[in-house]
Amino acid sequence: SAIREGYVERTKTVCTYCGVGCxxxxxxxxxxxxxxxxxxxxxxxxxxxxxxxxxWDYTNxxxxxxxxxxREHDGxxxxxxxxxxxxxxxxxxxxxxxxxxxxxxxxxxxxxxxxATNEEAxxxxxxxxxxxxxxxxxxxxxxxxxxxxxxxxxxxxxxxxSGTIKDLEVARLILTVGTNxxxxxxxxxxxxxxxxxxxxxxxxxxxxxxxxxxxxADVFLHPNPGTDFVWLSAxxxxxxxxxxAAQSFLDEHVNGLGDYRAxxxxxxxxxxxxxxxxxxxxxRQVANMLVAASDQTQDGGVCICWxxxxxxxxxxxxxxxxxxxxxxxTGNYMRPGTGAYPLRGHNNVQGASDFGAxxxxxxxxxxxxxxxxxxxxxxxxxxKLSREKGLDNTQMIDAMLDGRLHFLYLNGEDMGxxxxxxxxxxEAFGQLSFMVVQDITMSDTAKFADVVLPASPALEKDGxxxxxxxxxxxxxQAMSPYEDSKPDWEILQLVANRLGANWxxxxxxEIMLEAASLTELFAGVTYERLEGYKTLCWPVQADGSDTPLxxxxxxxxxxxxxxxxxxxxxxxAHAPTAEYDLxxxxxxxxxxxxxxxxxxxxxxIAAQVPDSFVEVSPELAAERGIQDGSAxxxxxxxxxxxxxxxxxxxxxxxELYVPLNIRNAVDAVNRLTGSNKDTNxxxxxxxxxxxxxxxxxxx
Ligand code: SF4
Numbered sequence: 001s002a003i004r005e006g007y008v009e010r011t012k013t014v015c016t017y018c019g020v021g022c023x024x025x026x027x028x029x030x031x032x033x034x035x036x037x038x039x040x041x042x043x044x045x046x047x048x049x050x051x052x053x054x055x056w057d058y059t060n061x062x063x064x065x066x067x068x069x070x071r072e073h074d075g076x077x078x079x080x081x082x083x084x085x086x087x088x089x090x091x092x093x094x095x096x097x098x099x100x101x102x103x104x105x106x107x108x109x110x111x112x113x114x115x116a117t118n119e120e121a122x123x124x125x126x127x128x129x130x131x132x133x134x135x136x137x138x139x140x141x142x143x144x145x146x147x148x149x150x151x152x153x154x155x156x157x158x159x160x161x162s163g164t165i166k167d168l169e170v171a172r173l174i175l176t177v178g179t180n181x182x183x184x185x186x187x188x189x190x191x192x193x194x195x196x197x198x199x200x201x202x203x204x205x206x207x208x209x210x211x212x213x214x215x216x217a218d219v220f221l222h223p224n225p226g227t228d229f230v231w232l233s234a235x236x237x238x239x240x241x242x243x244x245a246a247q248s249f250l251d252e253h254v255n256g257l258g259d260y261r262a263x264x265x266x267x268x269x270x271x272x273x274x275x276x277x278x279x280x281x282x283x284r285q286v287a288n289m290l291v292a293a294s295d296q297t298q299d300g301g302v303c304i305c306w307x308x309x310x311x312x313x314x315x316x317x318x319x320x321x322x323x324x325x326x327x328x329x330t331g332n333y334m335r336p337g338t339g340a341y342p343l344r345g346h347n348n349v350q351g352a353s354d355f356g357a358x359x360x361x362x363x364x365x366x367x368x369x370x371x372x373x374x375x376x377x378x379x380x381x382x383x384k385l386s387r388e389k390g391l392d393n394t395q396m397i398d399a400m401l402d403g404r405l406h407f408l409y410l411n412g413e414d415m416g417x418x419x420x421x422x423x424x425x426x427e428a429f430g431q432l433s434f435m436v437v438q439d440i441t442m443s444d445t446a447k448f449a450d451v452v453l454p455a456s457p458a459l460e461k462d463g464x465x466x467x468x469x470x471x472x473x474x475x476x477q478a479m480s481p482y483e484d485s486k487p488d489w490e491i492l493q494l495v496a497n498r499l500g501a502n503w504x505x506x507x508x509x510e511i512m513l514e515a516a517s518l519t520e521l522f523a524g525v526t527y528e529r530l531e532g533y534k535t536l537c538w539p540v541q542a543d544g545s546d547t548p549l550x551x552x553x554x555x556x557x558x559x560x561x562x563x564x565x566x567x568x569x570x571x572x573a574h575a576p577t578a579e580y581d582l583x584x585x586x587x588x589x590x591x592x593x594x595x596x597x598x599x600x601x602x603x604x605i606a607a608q609v610p611d612s613f614v615e616v617s618p619e620l621a622a623e624r625g626i627q628d629g630s631a632x633x634x635x636x637x638x639x640x641x642x643x644x645x646x647x648x649x650x651x652x653x654x655e656l657y658v659p660l661n662i663r664n665a666v667d668a669v670n671r672l673t674g675s676n677k678d679t680n681x682x683x684x685x686x687x688x689x690x691x692x693x694x695x696x697x698x699x
Pocket of ligand 1: 020021047049050051052185186187
């Protein structure tokens with residue numbers, strides 16, 4: 001390594017906390033993190049948020065895993081003991097071979113980490129496919145963004161943001177749906193706020209929670225939970241019916257108008273008002289604003305940003321489709337300041353899918369159903385590949401419970417807390433014959449593993465991440481791996497070679513070269529072209545030219561035209577009842593990242609927000625006699641948790657909000673969320689949960 005002991009080093013890295021992908025220099029002396037200095041990152045300029053600036057101490061947490069751990073038993077009491085890498089790898093290879101011989105390759109499954117690098121996601125899927133022989137591989141976009149990707153594939157072809165984060169500033173109107181952008185994507189939100197405040201950009205925020213961006217909006221829409229599809233489709237119908245669609249854009253670039261119009265028949269403003277609670281006048285006002293901002297003769301237009309409030313519903317794919325349809329009807333693609341912005345959550349959730357950690361696609365979204373594709377990859381890897389579509393994360397849990405899946409390899413995902421209905425997920429782990437978890441600390445899920453492998457986080461390795469705008473960026477090693485931990489790509493290579501492969505990657509750049517040589521999407525990606533602060537937005541042509549604006553003359557479809565995909569409404573399954581009378585919403589908060597298993601290892605952040613809480617409206621608090629700080633118990637049809645109440649006007653009436661992060665796993669919010677899924681992608685419908693609230697009083 002080029003790291004010099006005892007010297008102050010300055011290393012370029014990329015934030016590990018969200019899909020904005022802020023780049024900056026980190027100053028270190030050995031393992032000491034001295035400061036984070038944003039220079040001129042492509043996505044963030046000179047900005048960062050609290051997590052990017054102060055969120056790195058988990059790297060030096062005393063709770064980091066120091067060595068491989070093997071589960072043992074003292075009578076009935078399980079415990080972990082430290083082991084050498086050789087012993088741990090031998091045990092893993094032996095058990096994987098045994099399970100494969102007994103039950104076949106599809107009895108094994110792999111989950112790639114959306115916090116690890118592109119190269120590491122590539123190796124997880126290569127391990128599954130080329131070494132073990134199964135397509136059972138997925139990543140956590142199954143828990144968040146798969147429906148958004150589905151909506152875009154159906155309509156415009158690529159599952160990615162239409163333009164760059166910077167382009168958002170030139171939009172004339174931003175519509176956000178189901179995203180608490182200020183807290184989930186802080187630096188991106190700053191761009192929207194600046195454009196709104198200084199450049200007259202209009203802002204419409206649709207959400208069931210009145211968060212900070214909603215406070216600033218020109219129009220705040222609070223639809224009934226789970227009804228976004230209805231008002232979005234009603235807007236499209238209303239704009240078409242009143243003759244204000246972008247007709248020349250539709251004629252030139254879009255198929256399917258007739259079938260789409262027919263499918264909208266029921267989505268009148270009257271129906272939308274009844275279903276969503278938004279008045280017809282409000283909907284007319286929003287339609288007028290959209291049409292005015294869509295004027296094709298002016299620069300910029302309408303961008304729609306959305307996130308998990310849309311996707312984590314039973315109709316998440318359909319609502320994402322409705323968003324893209326509305327953009328097509330109003331001609332809002334193919335120019336800077338227009339288009340679809342599904343805001344990716346994890347720092348590399350875009351990249352984990354891009355690089356093939358999906359059960360039906362190889363890297364570059366190349367389909368396993370295509371004979372030509374499979375022949376190309378078989379020649380490239382020198383192995384025969386399975387044509388069987390693999391299991392996604394959700395199906396893996398079911399397959400563990402019904403005895404089809406015997407082995408699980410989890411790379412850096414705390415699946416036992418992040419999957420919906422976590423009691424069910426944890427019960428499933430108990431059914432496995434063998435489980436390997438590769439992570440930086442002992443997560444709640446790792447406690448179920450047979451072998452835990454110590455991995456190195458971002459500051460200890462080289463690689464690339466891809467942010468929400470499809471931008472590939474390099475991170476450089478700033479310090480040596482902690483104790484006996486190793487970068488994920490090195491661990492994966494050791495496992496593959498123990499299983500008989502002959503991988504010889506000396507550096508992640510060689511993995512990227514291989515991926516680029518085999519895919520169209522990354523054909524021109526090289527580490528040289530990504531040196532320092534240089535970046536590339538995919539697709540990247542062989543000559544190195546990239547694509548910040550995804551569509552300019554045609555869409556990514558067979559004939560280059562987009563498709564208006566017919567409307568199909570999927571109402572929520574868990575509307576409140578007499579027994580479970582409150583709607584539960586979940587989401588992120590600024591200080592913590594997801595379940596918090598990195599940020600709770602950052603003492604400064606953990607002290608700021610030490611635990612979770614449930615937001616309760618003033619009306620509900622008055623009705624039930626709840627005080628600020630009262631202990632309450634939330635009970636759903638699948639579980640119960642205990643939290644402190646926080647009374648706030650951010651939530652209204654009988655709606656509650658619980659952040660995802662929690663230090664005490666027994667009370668993790670996913671103890672409450674059920675097993676319903678988006679019907680197209682199996683993404684859990686986390687946002688479709690009804691609960692009752694019991695006041696426990698002060699204690
Ligand atoms: Fe990191 Fe996102 Fe904050 Fe940027 S906005 S510093 S990527 S958490």
